[in-house]
Amino acid sequence: MSGTPSDIKLIYENGIRIDGRKADEMRPLKIEAGVLKRADGSAYLEWGKNKIIAAVYGPRECHPRHMQNPAKAIVQCKYNMMSFSVSDRKRPGPDRRSIEISKIISEALEYVVFTENFPRTSIDVYIEVLQANAGTRVAGLTAASVALADAGIPMKDLVPAVAVGKADGQIVLDLNKEEDNYGSADLPIAMIPRTGEVLLMQMDGHMTMEEVDKALGYAKKACQEIYEVQKDALRRRYAMSGGDAGEDDSSDEEA
Amino acid sequence: MPGDLLDGDKLRPGAGTYVEDGKIYAAILGIKTIKSNYVNIIPMGGRYIPCVGDSVIGKVEDIGPSNWLIDINAPHPAPLHVNEVPWRVEFGDTARYMNVGDVILAKILMVDETMRFQVTMKDQGLRKLQDGQIVEISPSKVPRVIGKSGSMIQMIKGYTNCRIFVGQNGRIWLDGEVDNIMHAIKAIQMIEEDAHSFGLTERVKEYLEGVTQQTSPGSE
Numbered sequence: 001m002s003g004t005p006s007d008i009k010l011i012y013e014n015g016i017r018i019d020g021r022k023a024d025e026m027r028p029l030k031i032e033a034g035v036l037k038r039a040d041g042s043a044y045l046e047w048g049k050n051k052i053i054a055a056v057y058g059p060r061e062c063h064p065r066h067m068q069n070p071a072k073a074i075v076q077c078k079y080n081m082m083s084f085s086v087s088d089r090k091r092p093g094p095d096r097r098s099i100e101i102s103k104i105i106s107e108a109l110e111y112v113v114f115t116e117n118f119p120r121t122s123i124d125v126y127i128e129v130l131q132a133n134a135g136t137r138v139a140g141l142t143a144a145s146v147a148l149a150d151a152g153i154p155m156k157d158l159v160p161a162v163a164v165g166k167a168d169g170q171i172v173l174d175l176n177k178e179e180d181n182y183g184s185a186d187l188p189i190a191m192i193p194r195t196g197e198v199l200l201m202q203m204d205g206h207m208t209m210e211e212v213d214k215a216l217g218y219a220k221k222a223c224q225e226i227y228e229v230q231k232d233a234l235r236r237r238y239a240m241s242g243g244d245a246g247e248d249d250s251s252d253e254e255a
Numbered sequence: 256m257p258g259d260l261l262d263g264d265k266l267r268p269g270a271g272t273y274v275e276d277g278k279i280y281a282a283i284l285g286i287k288t289i290k291s292n293y294v295n296i297i298p299m300g301g302r303y304i305p306c307v308g309d310s311v312i313g314k315v316e317d318i319g320p321s322n323w324l325i326d327i328n329a330p331h332p333a334p335l336h337v338n339e340v341p342w343r344v345e346f347g348d349t350a351r352y353m354n355v356g357d358v359i360l361a362k363i364l365m366v367d368e369t370m371r372f373q374v375t376m377k378d379q380g381l382r383k384l385q386d387g388q389i390v391e392i393s394p395s396k397v398p399r400v401i402g403k404s405g406s407m408i409q410m411i412k413g414y415t416n417c418r419i420f421v422g423q424n425g426r427i428w429l430d431g432e433v434d435n436i437m438h439a440i441k442a443i444q445m446i447e448e449d450a451h452s453f454g455l456t457e458r459v460k461e462y463l464e465g466v467t468q469q470t471s472p473g474s475e
Contacts, residue, residue, distance in 0.1 A: 040302060059302055059330045070369060114273065114282060118304075119369045121330040149257050152301025152395065154271065154282035157258030194258060231256050234284055238299060238451055 008182050010167040017167070019048075019176055024218050026162070026174045029226060031143065031233035033150045041151025043233065045143035048176060049133035054143035055126045056151040062122035072115035077106035077125040079140055085132045101137045102127075108141060108161075108190050108199040114154040123153060134180035135163040138188045141200065146230050150237065159199055160226035161190035164215035171211055173218045187212070189219040193227045196220065257281055261294045271296030286451070299451070303328045303394040303424040305363045305372045310381075312389065312422035313374060315357045320347045325361060325374055328394070328424040339364065339375040341382075358384045358428070360420060387418070387430030390440050392447045394425035399450045400443055407446065407456060414463035415439040438466045 011017055021027070027048030036042035039055035046052075062068035079101040083092045094102075109125060125147065127140040138161035145159040165175040167183035180186055185205030191198045207215065259281045261272060268274050271283045272294055281287070285296040305311070305327065313325035316332050324332040337344040342352055353359065360382055364375040376382070392400065400421055401408050412419055417431030417439050427443060429436050442459050449455055 041300065061331050118330060121370075149284045150300065152283055152285075152298045154273075155257045156273065156275075156280070156282070158256075192258070234256060 008178065010179050010182060011170055011172070017172060017176075018178055021174075023170060023172045024221070026222055026225065027176065029142075029229050031146055031229055033146050033233045033237040039147075039151075041147045041149070041153070043143045043146035043150060045139055045146075047135065047139045047142075048174075049131060050129070050136055050139045051131040052136065052139050052143050053128045053130060054140065054147040055128075056123065056144070056147040056153065057126075058123040058151070059118035059121035059153070060124070062120060068120045068122065071119055073113070073118035073121045073123055075106045075110040075113055075115065075123050075125065077102045077109065077127065077144065079105060079127045079129070079137070081129040081132060081136070085129045101140070104200055104202070105137065105141050105144060108159060109144060109148065111199055112145070112156045112159055112192070113148065114156070117154055123148075123151075134175050134177045135188070137161075138163050138190065138200075141190050142226055142230065146233055149230075149234055157192045157194060158227060158230045159190050160193060160223040160230060161188065161200060162219050162222040162226060163188040164219050164222075166205065166207055166211060166215075171207075171214045171218065173222055185211075187215050187219075189216070189223075191220065191223050193220075193224045257283060261287060265292070266294045267292055269293035269295035271298060298395045300393055300395050302330065304370075305329050305333070305366050306423070307363050307366055309363045309423035310420075311361055311363065311374070311424040312384070312420065312426035312428055313359050313361050313424075315353050315355050315359065318349050318353075318355060320349065323349060323353055325359065327361070327363075327374065328391070328426060329372070330370070331372075333361075333363075333372050333374045335359075335361065335374050335376065339373070339377055341376055353383060358389060360384055360422070360428070384420075384428050387428050388436055388440070390427045390429070390443060392425050392427065392443060394423065396447045396450045397421060397423055397425060399455070400427070400446050402456065407459065410456070410460060411439050411442050411463065414467050415442075438463065441466075 030046040032044045035044045036055050041056040043054045059073050079098050081090050083090050125144050129136050141161040163175050164173055164187045165183050166185035167179040185207045187203045190200035261279045268279045272279050273282045281296050283296050283298050285298045288295050311327045313327040315323050316326040317324035321337050323335045325335050327333050361374040361376050362378050364373040366372040415435040415438050417429050417435050420428045429439050
């Protein structure tokens with residue numbers, strides 16, 4: 001992925017990118033929570049041309065038995081790309097890349113979930129990429145955290161994630177496919193907006209110290225935006241069927 | 256919303272919350288309530304987590320020489336020891352009393368901090384359930400099905416003439432005439448879908464009134 005030299009122009013002279021965005025502009029993001037009936041929690045996400053569905057099951061009994069932890073739950077994540085999600089058919093099944101992404105996402109989520117509440121169980125997260133257009137790991141993580149909240153699992157916070165990269169020598173937010181393929185660096189970041197804790201960071205390519213700082217600045221701002229979209233998705237989940245989102249007072253009747 | 260700050264310095268953290276730097280935050284998606292100085296979050300969903308004293312409906316999953324394993328919709332199956340059943344059972348004779356697939360009404364006997372739990376059948380009204388049907392709903396909606404001090408469930412029972420038992424684990428057992436059971440199930444599904452909206456009781460009442468009026472002239 002890291003920068004095959006080409007003569008494609010990724011950023012025009014006026015600072016506008018090939019898909020018409022500014023350097024610090026995200027692709028349009030849309031999330032819907034609770035889309036699957038059989039899952040405990042689920043979310044569907046569209047981020048530019050990315051289309052991802054995430055499902056959460058659990059906490060449930062952990063299999064295989066030897067993996068369960070007597071003190072806390074484990075978060076098991078499975079990231080999978082559909083064979084039709086990219087322009088060349090992807091050979092189905094797990095590969096090096098998807099195993100890596102599964103691992104980093106489950107580690108990021110394990111940090112926010114209160115795993116000690118559910119000893120000897122596993123919380124299973126499934127992320128299916130229906131259509132990919134760069135930045136699927138951050139999109140997957142964003143969707144997965146909404147699905148976790150939808151499943152009623154106690155967690156510190158939602159996890160927004162975004163990729164920042166370098167294309168044509170400029171730092172740009174939320175790379176698209178072309179910028180990812182022909183740009184020179186890619187830096188996916190997940191952070192908790194409230195505390196600024198970074199849960200996931202990977203880098204592919206080269207950036208100078210100053211560029212990384214600038215990228216982190218972009219990411220922080222973008223995460224805040226994503227966070228709002230995530231919260232809005234969860235709010236809408238319950239606002240649909242009667243009542244409005246402002247019903248979170250003590251107006252409910254309890255048994 | 257997970258991560259949301261729940262204000263109130265004088266309040267203490269309750270269920271569904273966590274504390275960081277002396278401030279209380281929400282840990283789960285739900286509705287904030289304040290009860291006697293505690294901030295609680297009433298969950299919107301989630302699996303059943305057993306609590307001591309909960310009445311639950313369980314399915315026998317496995318049999319041992321001195322115990323049964325009961326599936327109570329929690330993350331793990333719960334053991335039911337022979338000392339905790341209302342019959343006197345000889346060692347190795349467990350299968351004569353209850354077999355795999357039987358459904359029972361049980362109570363959570365204990366839960367420890369590692370979330371190991373046990374169920375008992377030694378209490379009033381706890382028994383093996385025969386006949387009837389089971390429907391499953393999300394455990395977080397159980398309080399709504401029961402209603403304020405049992406109002407909702409009494410109403411359904413009254414209109415449909417069914418025997419109903421609601422387990423805290425989200426399983427509901429119904430017994431009665433087939434048509435009536437179907438109406439009761441419909442009503443329960445209505446409650447589950449619109450659990451968090453206003454005027455639910457009225458709508459359910461309307462529905463039940465409608466169907467009972469329809470069927471009663473027909474059956475005469």
